[in-house]
Amino acid sequence: MLKRHSIPITATTVLATLAVPFNAYADEDPKGGGSTDCSLFTCQVEVDVPGQTGGQAGGGDSTSGTGGSGSSDGGDDTDKTVCRYKLADPQPPAGSLDWEGHEPGDGAVYEQECGWVDFTNTIARMVWLAEPPADDAPDPAVLAQRAVDKMTLLGPDIGITPKPGGKGVVGMPVYMWTEKGAETYGPNSASASAGGLTVTATAKVKKIVWKMGDGDAVTCTSAGTPYKAAYGKQPSPDCGHRYTEPSSTTSTGKYHVTATSTWVIDWQVTGGGGQGGQLTEIRNSAVDITVAEVQVLN
Secondary structure, eight states: OEEEEEEEOOHHHHHHHHTSOTHHHHHHOTTOEEEEEEOSSEEEEEEEOTTOOOOOOOOOOTTOEEOOOOOTTSOOOTTOEEEEEEEOSSOOOTTOGGGTTOOTBSBEEEEEEEEETTOOSOEEEEEEESSOOTTSOOOHHHHHHHHHHHSOOOOOOEEEESOTTSOEETTSEEEEEEOOOTTTTOOEEEEEEETTEEEEEEEEEEEEEEEOSSSOEEEESSOOOOOOGGGTTOOOSSSEEEOSSOGGGSSSSSEEEEEEEEEEEEEEETTSTTOEEEEEEEEEEEEEEOEEOOOOOO
8 A cells, every 4th residue: 555655854864765765675675665755854754664555645633634545454543644733823924835825814824734644754844724724623713813814904094283284383282092993993803714624803093102212202192183283272172292302302303203103902712712812913104293492582
């Protein structure tokens, strides 16, 4: 019976392995046979196991894989080649060869271990799968992250007075806000399904921390209030600041303002009896503004 195994090896291992003739092993058991097919990093080895009848692959067990037909009397399953899977945690970064040309969020990468049915002489490698293996119950938290990966969550769409390109005045109220879009403030929702399980995630911005460039930071738990000329010198009711020094005191002559959003994502399993959880994502944006001192004329 021919068995095919993919064996990941390094270039150094290739040289060392090929230095040993395969017929040396065949001499030990003249009834055996087979072949090899090697690329740079992988060898596929077909071994004719003596004492076994040929046949179509079948059966398999709870670990899933390439179950063999066994001996002719059907009594010994120890020759079966089976595989089991474990979700890679953490998942490889985007661009990793483990994704096999796919992007994070499109399926997942698993640790695959294949060997005899008792998992001796195993071979392990990373594989990409579009869906979890049939024997592998989907992890709701993993599906929740897949749902998040489908969303576009951005940093704040910054609104600020003075406007970038304009000029503010020391001591005057500064208003900070963000546009309330689904991608910049929420709510933003998406779902992911696998193995008959569906998880729906909903993301909202919990807070925005504004680093004003003068050493001060302002934490706002709202989107802020857009400035209108009618407000005059009134301070922002929910997200504001005042500069006490001109931006000319900085090395660039401007204040570099960074706004960092904390997205909180609540997820729930559809029909999951209340099963759910929470994830967090961080996004930021930045602008440069100019603040000058008031010029007094005598």
